[in-house]
Amino acid sequence: MLFLFIYLVIILAVIKIFVILFRLTGLKVEVSRFQVISMMTGTGFTTGESELILGHPVRRKLAIFLILFGAFSLAVIISSISEFLSKGLREKEIFIGTGAVIAVFLVLKIESVRLGLAKVFHRELKQKIELADLPMRDVFLKNKEDFLLHLSIYEDSTLVHRTINEAVKEHDELALVFLFIQRGDIRIRKHLYDTRLHEGDQLLIYGVKDVVLTILHEDISIMKKNQKNRELPSNHFL
Template identity: 65%
Template sequence: MLLFLSIYSVIIWAVIEIFVILFRLTGLKVEVSRFQVISMMTGTGFTTGESELILGHPVRRRLASFLILFGAFSLAVIISSISQFLSEGLRTKEILSAAAIAIAVFAILKLRGVQRLLERGFTGKITRKIELADLPMRDVFLKNKEDTLLDLHIYEDSELANRTLNEVAEDHDNLGLIALLIKRGDVRIVKNIYDTPIQEGDQILLFGPEKVISKTFVHDIQLMEEKQKKLHHSSEELP
């Protein structure tokens, strides 16, 4: 019984590492990949905000579907194997073969040439078959490491309040600063954004070089962070 559990643990470890590599090749960070792979296999923790990085990506969704099914079948295998062990003993040869196959696949995926081939395959598949609207916002906009997306919340004492974006960032075209939309309650403003007076409670989705956005809206960003910290602390103090 101990031998079976040890071998099966090796299989689970190999499957986890295989899918960590596959998710990383789609552009997901290693630490995020590992947590999400374990979450999907065990059916716990997958409701975190990071799961949107997987649900919004076509290739990752397919990998995730396999992992969720694998996790469900794994539990069934463990239960049936324990039952078989108690009744007539286990077939060690078959279990060792499964472990050897999983380790072999992992070793192959560690090869740099194989990873480059898969990475090109994933990218090509998305380019040919996936609509732009199906991709996560991160994959569409943040191709350049210098760029960022900012959801800027406006408060009564924000510098942007009662002003327009043209007044605050008149040279936005040359700076590469783009205002994607203004969210005002249930209304989304996408026309004449730069000439629309900003009101308290608005949310502005900004895209552009991180240094430019940080410098242009330094006061409003600091104010937003302070407000959100206070809100977080007050929610923690509630019984």
């Protein structure tokens, strides 16, 4: 029981350490914690959030260690229990290993150490990766006010049968940009602002969150309403 308790302490400390490390690369706490546990246990890592790790060079290195640690630690516990049953438990080595892991965790709690590591991660990122290789969130959503909107156009949308120039007056003065129109398999970028929008079109819009939500609040509400109605059972409309 002592060994299992110590092993649990080590696992929890390693999780805490890597949550801190992933946080220093810009990942949210909730995402970091789930992905760390997923990688260590080999379950759940195929979620969409895993792209935030796979597309980032520093996070990939941390992920490789975690995956190997997860597989290796399982082998260690099996072999250690076997050794315990045959020769007795070597408590000294276990306590040393546990102390080392806890010491690393305590060091990472120091603010100056975290700031230093964050600078190292950021410097390595700038040196070793092209902009095109980064996940979309790391490219576009640098600040809290940055916002990406994937807007679907419905028959009752205010934008339908209108061009962006007609619908959004003086858009050049606003802190938002229309990136492209997705129409079926076609992605329209040329003459984007003069293209008349149809029902079924999808717009990708980037800008300051408050501005985007204010200018397009009617169409966003219509999109949410239509999407919600699609999720309701058919007898709801009877």
